[in-house]
Amino acid sequence: MILDQIVEDKKIRLKEHKNKTSPDEIRRMAEEQVKIGSSFYDALKKDQISIIGEFKQASPSLGKITSKINLTERMEEYNASVDAISCLTEEDHFLGNIDYLRTIRKQTKLPILRKDFMIDEYQFYEAKAIQADAILLIAAILDDVMLKDFYQLSTELGLDALVEVHDEREMERALKADIKIIGVNNRDLRDFTIRLDTTKRLSAMVPGDKVFVAESGIVTDEDVLFLKECHVDAFLIGRAFMEAEHPKELAERWKKL
Numbered sequence: 001m002i003l004d005q006i007v008e009d010k011k012i013r014l015k016e017h018k019n020k021t022s023p024d025e026i027r028r029m030a031e032e033q034v035k036i037g038s039s040f041y042d043a044l045k046k047d048q049i050s051i052i053g054e055f056k057q058a059s060p061s062l063g064k065i066t067s068k069i070n071l072t073e074r075m076e077e078y079n080a081s082v083d084a085i086s087c088l089t090e091e092d093h094f095l096g097n098i099d100y101l102r103t104i105r106k107q108t109k110l111p112i113l114r115k116d117f118m119i120d121e122y123q124f125y126e127a128k129a130i131q132a133d134a135i136l137l138i139a140a141i142l143d144d145v146m147l148k149d150f151y152q153l154s155t156e157l158g159l160d161a162l163v164e165v166h167d168e169r170e171m172e173r174a175l176k177a178d179i180k181i182i183g184v185n186n187r188d189l190r191d192f193t194i195r196l197d198t199t200k201r202l203s204a205m206v207p208g209d210k211v212f213v214a215e216s217g218i219v220t221d222e223d224v225l226f227l228k229e230c231h232v233d234a235f236l237i238g239r240a241f242m243e244a245e246h247p248k249e250l251a252e253r254w255k256k257l
């Protein structure tokens, strides 16, 4: 399964990162940071629907994504239209990098989500050191103990955690761990099929006080209308924004729909 491969490759990358910047050093860097970005949680919790705009240059399911605009142009559009940014930092399968997040940080005060496969404490200090405001926790690659420990560490570091689930069992685990921000990935990472109905199915389990995020496969007006019916608080949009000449126009239209 692709997820296993990504995690294996991540372990190798992690070693490289630790060799370059030692765990002691990264902790020190994390402690030194003054928060620049606003609150990820607050950005999604507000009454109106929120949009998280992603920066993603490739993925195992979509291959290489060609963008018509450069990163600076993209950030101008995002700054004027979305509520939070998601930046892929996974190198091998998504062609991400922590340097992209650093570049984005210089161009926005919007909250930034570090989108990666978090499997080691080191990555949380690193996220803090590069001035991310939030991190992603993927329930499918974490057992209950890791989920709880990483969630607690995030909170201690002042990082919001978006916990990603894909089925009822993972949703139950997230609810048991008392996670505040829950995302449903509509993409099945085992075969890459996309079903927006996943959000609809799981929405019934989510108590009203949670922040509920629909992720992946949101491309058309119909998709947006369908998900609004599911009472989500936010959409996470990658490909549609990456391929759009003017993501701002799309974001504005979708908010109003």
Ligand SMILES: O=P(O)(O)OC[C@@H](O)[C@@H](O)c1c[nH]c2ccccc12
Binding pocket: 054, 056, 094, 115, 116, 164, 185, 215, 216, 217, 218, 236, 237, 238, 239, 240
């Ligand atoms: O490009 P899309 O279909 O709009 O999807 C965005 C986002 O949901 C997707 O990139 C994503 C969701 N969960 C992830 C976990 C790891 C990497 C990437 C992801």
